[in-house]
Amino acid sequence: MTIIAALWLMPIGAPGDKIALILLSLFLTAGRTVKTVHDFICRSALLNCATCSSIAIAASWANSRYRLGGGPFHLAIASDWRGYPFPYEEWGFLPTGATWIEFCWTGALVDAILVGIGLFAARYFIGTTIGKAHTLILSTYSAVFTWLNVEGWLYGAPAFFIQGPNTIYDAIRQIQTATLGFPFVYLRSSGERSTWALLDNIAVGIVGWLFLYAVLRWARSSVTINPASEERRTRDQGP
Numbered sequence: 001m002t003i004i005a006a007l008w009l010m011p012i013g014a015p016g017d018k019i020a021l022i023l024l025s026l027f028l029t030a031g032r033t034v035k036t037v038h039d040f041i042c043r044s045a046l047l048n049c050a051t052c053s054s055i056a057i058a059a060s061w062a063n064s065r066y067r068l069g070g071g072p073f074h075l076a077i078a079s080d081w082r083g084y085p086f087p088y089e090e091w092g093f094l095p096t097g098a099t100w101i102e103f104c105w106t107g108a109l110v111d112a113i114l115v116g117i118g119l120f121a122a123r124y125f126i127g128t129t130i131g132k133a134h135t136l137i138l139s140t141y142s143a144v145f146t147w148l149n150v151e152g153w154l155y156g157a158p159a160f161f162i163q164g165p166n167t168i169y170d171a172i173r174q175i176q177t178a179t180l181g182f183p184f185v186y187l188r189s190s191g192e193r194s195t196w197a198l199l200d201n202i203a204v205g206i207v208g209w210l211f212l213y214a215v216l217r218w219a220r221s222s223v224t225i226n227p228a229s230e231e232r233r234t235r236d237q238g239p
Contacts, residue, residue: 023139049138049213056139057146059115063088064150086110134216138193143211148182 041047081087088108091101104141119139125134152159155177180187183204184197 052135052139053142058142060143060146064147083107153179
């Protein structure tokens with residue numbers, strides 16, 4: 001309880017950050033709960049992969065979504081930014097109506113290292129029920145699909161491939177083509193929202209993940225079976 005009070009009363013950090021830390025501290029301090037969750041996840045290769053993919057989704061969403069001023073914990077940034085917990089991209093508007101963008105490689109590198117630590121910790125926690133390559137592929141798919149739905153789209157392509165750091169852009173012209181959502185647009189620059197399109201994107205992401213999982217499991221079983229079959233065929237044929 002002392003830790004919870006300290007986290008909640010600390011003068012820095014948004015309420016959401018504090019709640020996340022409190023929940024994490026409660027989970028880690030409850031030994032029986034940790035063991036129960038560990039045993040439950042280890043029973044299924046599907047849950048193994050889903051756990052790592054969930055971390056990838058959370059990391060992709062946290063680092064891709066646009067934040068309008070302010071920062072988590074000790075960070076305080078007046079401009080708009082992206083990156084968590086350390087911003088790697090900042091931008092703002094100029095009096096001419098254009099925008100400026102600045103990319104920080106240090107923030108991007110630290111954020112990437114923290115994501116890697118989180119995935120490594122998850123692998124250590126849940127064990128190795130399924131191959132590391134399969135987990136990596138599914139986690140990458142989850143992160144990329146999430147990014148495509150959080151990243152702004154300009155002229156029908158992700159803004160990442162159109163904009164570059166340290167350059168001034170015509171914000172007024174670009175904002176007219178801005179959309180969010182892949183493969184279905186759920187938010188347009190006019191403010192038009194479509195909840196059904198967002199739900200469709202989530203459904204497409206889940207179905208795609210399950211299909212990829214099934215293909216990887218099938219490929220793994222084929223690789224496992226084929227060497228034995230080849231050895232048996234060679235033995236039957238004789239010298």
